Amino acid sequence: MRRNGLAAFVLLIVLTASLAAFATPKFIHYQAALTDPNTGNPVPDNTYSMTFRIYEVDFGGTPMWAETLSVATKNGKFNVKLGLVHPPSDTVFVERDRWLGLTVSPDPEMSPRTAIGAVPYAFMAGNVPDTSINASKLGKESVGKEKIKKYDIDSTLIAEKTIGKDKIRLKDIDSTLIADATIGKDKIRLKDIDSTLIADKTIGKDKIRLKAIDSTLIADKTIGKDKIRLKDIDSTLIADQTIGTDKIADGSILFSDIAPNGTPVAGQIMKWSAAKASWALGDDNTGAGGWVDDPGGNFIKLVSSTDSVGIGVSTPSEKLDVNGSILVRDKANIGNQNVNTGSYAFVAGSYNSALGDFSVVAGGGGAGGVDANEAQGTGSVVCGGSANLANGDYSAIGGGRKNEAGTGAAPGPAATVGGGENNRANGLHSTIGGGLNNEAGISGPFPVDAPTIGGGMNNHAEGPYSTVGGGMQNLAKSDHSTIGGGWGNEAGTGGPGMDEGATVGGGQLTRAYGGYSTISGGQQNTADGDFATVCGGTQNRAQGDRSTVAGGHGNSALGNYSLAAGFNARANHDGSVVIVATNSGIDADSTRSGQVGQMVLRADGNFYLTNTSEKAPGGTSKFLNTSTGAYLTTGGTWTNSSDRDLKENFQGIDGRELLEQVARLPITRWNDKVEDKDITHIGPVAQDFLAIFGVGSDDKTISTIDPAGIALAAIQELLKQSQQKTARVEQLEAQMEEMEMLMRQLLEARSGAEGKK
The missing domain is CATH 3.80.10 (Leucine-rich repeat, LRR (right-handed beta-alpha superhelix))
Known part of the structure; x- marks a missing residue:
């Protein structure tokens, strides 16, 4: 909430700390009211953090005095005494015009500021009787020359x-x-x-x-x-x-103020005479020699036993021996055959040149001009070495030989070469740490910005903000491209707005040409697609956008979002995955995807699945082996694990009841929703299977072992019942044979009896 201050105030201030008669209180009495600018109503009763500032201008400017107080309001009104915490200095009211600014946290300062007017205590200043000012009337350091009219002070007033x-x-x-x-x-x-x-x-x-x-x-x-x-x-x-x-x-x-007590002779000094107990002229017993001017007056030649000068030392060890600091207020030239034409420049060494203003050549050079170091740019620096050129403004060369910093038709400023030989940092803010024949940036009318080469040999960083860490014959050509090292690697093709951010970690003859593509290393690998990745290996290619080759040899991920790994794996379709485990070593032996989104796995030594830490067992008869004991044979037969030692809680089966359960189990024909309707199957569903037999882990699945076990148990019960029925049939058949035999005997007997009649 912003607040407006409507203030009526009385200003009470003194400019001295005197407690004599007519002394004034050293504070400002301030009254005001705070209102809500939206409603015009007084702000709620509360305690507000207020900052008061005194300015010499009505807008802007720097406060001459400030004080922050916690102020309580009543119906928006408040009353404070300013200066009790931080009394204003005597200089605050030296001039006539002053303004008071008010800030109520967290709002900005209110506008406009309030002009500060005169106060009753100040009226007495207009009528001061003559000779009434004495020490008791003056504040400490209150009288300055701006307060007194010229020649207006005489003895009658003091x-x-x-x-x-x-x-x-x-x-x-x-x-x-x-x-x-x-x-x-x-x-x-x-x-x-x-x-x-x-x-x-x-x-x-x-x-x-x-x-x-x-x-x-x-x-x-x-x-x-x-x-x-x-x-x-x-x-x-x-x-x-x-x-x-x-x-x-x-x-x-000073010596110039002292008149000699005699006629001085050259070389004499003021010496204390113990006999006369006074100072007198005398010879300097500790120094000897002098100087002569050359005929042209261009230099001074010392005339002494050593021709040496010591400053701060009694026995100089060199021609000039200084114990302390040396201040040179313009340019400096130390060494042999150096040239210094820059303002406030410094040059040392031999045959070196400091040509730019504020430039420095710290040393180095050689026996002739061919070895000369040159600092041509403003503020450029060559620390040492031979035949180095710091051409761009604020460019720097640490040392080495035949290095250049900031060269070309448009020299880049702030280029740096740490050392090495024949390195060229051409671009704006370009950097070469060292090495041989490296070039950061390109020579031309439009130098690139901030390319960097750490070292190595024959490396080039041509793209803006590109980097080559080291190695040999590497080329970082696109924007923000990076090569860590290796030999003969390339990152980017250099087209405007294309393949920026390409990265090669190292290796040999690798090519990261896609935008933000990455090759970690290896040999003869290529990443063409944008955001494509080759982790390593040899002769691999990630061509699809966001494709990946994990490693190996001769693999290609041609589809977008595809992945290939192993040996001669070909992920040719979008979203395909091809992983090949083989040691055939034959380039023509390749494994390829057949459609979009397909995963192809090849394992010449078969597959092994596990969720434990163990060594995979061998054995070529198991195409897919698992740590659970189940496996798929090379002939296509799935075999489950059924080791007695892996099972417990064995219980018998009521075959008759099981047959009744089988009889109640619905068996229907159906198709899976994810398959074509023409593809049908016959069997139960998991919900009925669990409800009737009570086996399995849930009502969504049916294991392969349970239907087989139920079928075997049912067959056993059927066999048992069949055997029982067979025995009964055999018994009945025997009885029938016996009855038939008795019947024949009876018929034969009856037939014989009738014949006798």
Whole structure:
């Protein structure tokens, strides 16, 4: 919520800390009201964080004083005393116009600022009686030259013993403010004038009463020649025996100020004479020699026993021996046959040139111009070496031989070559760490930005922000392309806006041509597709977009999103996966995908599936082997594990009941929804199977072993019942035969009886 401050205030402020009569409170009384700008209503009663600032302008500017307070409001109104926490300095109200700014957190400062007006305490300043100002009326350092009219101060306005150094701003009194012959010792506190109160060249004889200055008025070590007008003090102004050692500021008396006590001879110095207990001219016993000018006046030749100069040392070990710092304010040239034409440039070594402003050649070079190092660009640097050229502005060469930084038709600034030989950093902000015959950037009218080569030999980083870490004959050609190392590798083709971000980790003769494609290493691998990847191996190719070759030899991932791995695996279709495990070594022996989204797995040593840490067993008779014991034979037969040692809780089966359950199990013809309707199957469903037999893990699946077990148990029960029925049939057949035999006997007997009749 933004707030508007509608303020009526009274300003109470003093400019000194004096507690004498008419002293004023050193705070500002401020009253105001806060209202909501949207409704015009007072803000809720609360405590607000308010920051008050005093400016010398009504808008913008830097605060001269600030104070942050926690302020309670009542019906939007508040009343504060500003300056109780941070009293304003005496300089805040030196000028007439001041404005008060108010900020209520978290809102910005309110606008406009409030102009600060006069206060009742300030009205007395317009009517001050003559001679009414004394020490009790003046705040500390309150009187400055801007407060006094020229030549308006004389003895009639200053009470005796009033002016002391605590009343005057530092070095603020000069001759324009003091009437002639005004200041006498009766006006100055004893020993209260020192160098901090008097502007340079202020006190002249026209300002001082005759012989009014004596030792009682001058603080020790005060008077130096910077305080006195040239040749303006004579004996008429200074009382006898006034100026002693204690009155002279240290370092104020120079040799030029001392008159010799005799006729000096060249080479003499001021020496202390113990016999005379005074200073006198004498020979310098510890030094000898001198100098002569050459006929043209171009240099000075030393004339001494060693022709050596020592600065800060008593016995120089070289022609110039300096113990300390040396300041050279323009250019410097150290060595042999060097050229220095740049402003504030530095050159050292032999046959070197510092031609650019602020350029540096720290050393190196050689016996002739062919070995010369040159720093041509502004702020360019060659640290050493031979035949190096720092041509671009702010370019740098650490050392080595025949290296160039910032070359070409449009030299790139801030190019760097760390060292090595015959390296060229052409591009903007290009870098070569070292090596031989490397080139970062291209020579031409449009240099690329920030290519980098770490080292190696014959490497090229031509794309903007491209990088070659090292190796030999590598080429990073596209934008943001990278080659870690290796030999003869390429990243990108360099077309505008194409194949940027290609990466080759290393290897030999690999080509990452797709945008953001990656080759980790290997030999003769190619990544053509955008975002394609070849992890390694030899003669592999990832051509589809986002395709991958995991490794191996002769593999190709031609489809988008395809994957190939192993030996001569061909993932030719989009989304296909081909993995080949073979050691045939025959290039013509390839395994290929047949359709989109197909996974092809080839294992000449068969397959093994496991979820444990173990060694896969051998055996060519098992096409697909598993750690569970189940396997698929090479003939296509699935074999389940049924080891007694792997089973428990054996229970008998009621065959008659099982047959009844089989009889209740619905067996129908159906097709899977994911298959074509013409593809049908016959069998039960898992829900009925579990409900009737109560076997299996859920009502969604049927294992292959359970139907087989139920069928076997049912067959056993059927066999049992069949055997029982067979025995009964045989029994009945025997009985029938016996009955037939008895019947025949009976018939035969009856037939014989009838014949006898």
